[in-house]
Amino acid sequence: MPKKIENEFQIKSLTPTQIVQELNKHIIGQDAAKRAVSIALRNRWRRQQVQHGLREEILPNNIILIGPTGVGKTEIARRLAKLANAPFLKVEASKYTEVGYVGRDVESMVREITDISVNMVKSEKMELVQAKAINLADEKILDMLIPPIKKSVKPDSVENGEQLVETNESTREKFRVKLKNSELDEKMIEFDVTAEPTAMMQVFGPFGPDDLGINVQELFGNVLPKKKKKRKMPIKEARNIITHEESQKLIDMDGIIKEAIYRAENSGIIFIDEIDKIAGESSKHGPDVSREGVQRDLLPIVEGSTVNTKYGPVRSDHILFIASGAFHSSKPSDLIPELQGRFPIRVELQSLTEDDFIKILTLPENALLKQYAALLKSDNVEVEFDETSIKEIAKVATEVNEQVENIGARRLHTILTTLLEDILFGVPDQIKEKKIVINKKLVEDKLTSIVKNRDLSKYIL
Numbered sequence: 359m360p361k362k363i364e365n366e367f368q369i370k371s372l373t374p375t376q377i378v379q380e381l382n383k384h385i386i387g388q389d390a391a392k393r394a395v396s397i398a399l400r401n402r403w404r405r406q407q408v409q410h411g412l413r414e415e416i417l418p419n420n421i422i423l424i425g426p427t428g429v430g431k432t433e434i435a436r437r438l439a440k441l442a443n444a445p446f447l448k449v450e451a452s453k454y455t456e457v458g459y460v461g462r463d464v465e466s467m468v469r470e471i472t473d474i475s476v477n478m479v480k481s482e483k484m485e486l487v488q489a490k491a492i493n494l495a496d497e498k499i500l501d502m503l504i505p506p507i508k509k510s511v512k513p514d515s516v517e518n519g520e521q522l523v524e525t526n527e528s529t530r531e532k533f534r535v536k537l538k539n540s541e542l543d544e545k546m547i548e549f550d551v552t553a554e555p556t557a558m559m560q561v562f563g564p565f566g567p568d569d570l571g572i573n574v575q576e577l578f579g580n581v582l583p584k585k586k587k588k589r590k591m592p593i594k595e596a597r598n599i600i601t602h603e604e605s606q607k608l609i610d611m612d613g614i615i616k617e618a619i620y621r622a623e624n625s626g627i628i629f630i631d632e633i634d635k636i637a638g639e640s641s642k643h644g645p646d647v648s649r650e651g652v653q654r655d656l657l658p659i660v661e662g663s664t665v666n667t668k669y670g671p672v673r674s675d676h677i678l679f680i681a682s683g684a685f686h687s688s689k690p691s692d693l694i695p696e697l698q699g700r701f702p703i704r705v706e707l708q709s710l711t712e713d714d715f716i717k718i719l720t721l722p723e724n725a726l727l728k729q730y731a732a733l734l735k736s737d738n739v740e741v742e743f744d745e746t747s748i749k750e751i752a753k754v755a756t757e758v759n760e761q762v763e764n765i766g767a768r769r770l771h772t773i774l775t776t777l778l779e780d781i782l783f784g785v786p787d788q789i790k791e792k793k794i795v796i797n798k799k800l801v802e803d804k805l806t807s808i809v810k811n812r813d814l815s816k817y818i819l
């Protein structure tokens with residue numbers, strides 16, 4: 359059934375308010391940035407509803423997120439992509455300054471996001487057929503273990519003609535169950551493997567990387583006659599290989615590539631970090647060819663051009679670009695004018711306060727304190743951070759950020775690892791308690807001396 363690709367992949371119709379609500383589950387504050395990205399995302403859906411012709415004219419409003427390190431810039435973009443189910447690529451603008459990278463390699467962004475998109479679509483499709491592929495693989499293995507014995511029986515009525523009946527069906531069923539229950543995993547079987555792909559699969563696992571999947575199919579599936587090779591291996595391993603072969607047969611790679619290209623082109627998000635590092639100052643300090651060079655190289659990609667990928671040409675016109683930078687020593691206006699025009703939306707992110715830290719520690723679904731509690735729960739230890747301790751951790755984080763260097767919420771990671779080191783080491787052998795309560799005093803005991811000693815905190819916190 360030839361369907362239009364556009365119908366197959368609908369951009370999720372989350373409203374801006376819903377998008378912000380979703381982002382709120384993971385990111386504290388930064389309302390302006392959340393609003394900007396939610397509008398950008400909704401505009402893509404809106405654009406998809408516009409009739410052809412005009413639709414092609416509507417370009418994404420790329421965004422520059424401006425703010426100090428560790429305040430959520432990357433996190434916002436990453437979460438946005440995730441909730442939109444959009445292919446997401448993060449690159450560092452400064453990486454492209456190196457000689458030799460300039461020019462050609464900026465295009466690699468588009469190639470990479472296409473790869474990501476293909477991987478994404480392929481694994482979605484693979485997952486859809488996986489249960490079926492496993493069943494098929496198990497039947498194949500069963501046939502190798504106990505080939506069906508078929509006997510023709512007399513028709514019991516005139517209409518039925520002659521029938522083939524499996525006489526060893528009950529034995530086969532017993533083994534089928536054992537197979538499903540992994541009871542036969544270690545048993546060795548010998549069977550024909552399509553030679554080349556298996557060698558690759560052993561390195562990369564049953565669902566190998568796409569490049570290989572495709573190259574292998576093209577190279578060996580179509581060009582050469584199917585080359586089979588007898589191999590002996592445990593059933594566990596054989597099942598992976600056969601399941602992979604069956605999945606490959608069940609999915610439609612051409613369709614996947616088409617959908618993946620559509621998805622990359624229309625919903626891809628490329629996050630360009632450290633854009634400030636390639637901005638400006640070239641006139642003041644003599645010509646800085648490479649910085650401006652990168653900006654010039656970036657321009658056609660951001661403006662929209664066609665890049666050849668191994669899956670075919672991919673257009674970058676409607677990819678959403680989110681750039682980010684601290685802009686301490688340069689400003690967005692130091693970017694070349696053409697590039698500024700391509701990033702019309704500028705949003706500032708705020709430094710995080712002590713209050714923000716308290717929320718970051720506790721509120722997000724993946725909040726750090728929840729993570730540590732879950733880790734220790736694996737050892738059957740319940741750890742609780744009482745209110746006073748959380749306040750104290752936030753206070754220490756703010757102090758160290760002020761005194762040493764402001765690394766934003768990342769400070770919480772370093773502080774918590776230091777705070778909890780003894781517990782993480784002591785459980786379960788030396789520390790036998792099943793419940794540990796962290797209070798203010800414990801935080802002070804562990805951290806105050808380090809905080810007071812600036813040199814020490816530079817190294818530890």
Ligand SMILES: Nc1ncnc2c1ncn2[C@@H]1O[C@H](COP(=O)(O)OP(=O)(O)OP(=O)(O)O)[C@@H](O)[C@H]1O
Nearest residue numbers: 384385386426427428429430431432433718767768
């Ligand atoms: N506002 C926030 N709410 C919740 N968590 C945050 C927030 N800001 C940062 N974090 C956490 O801090 C870490 C670093 O954040 P992120 O990678 O977004 O920083 P960034 O702003 O991109 O910094 P950089 O400029 O260094 O790239 C992440 O683990 C993130 O979960």
Ligand SMILES: [Mg+2]
Nearest residue numbers: 431432433631
């Ligand atoms: Mg970042």
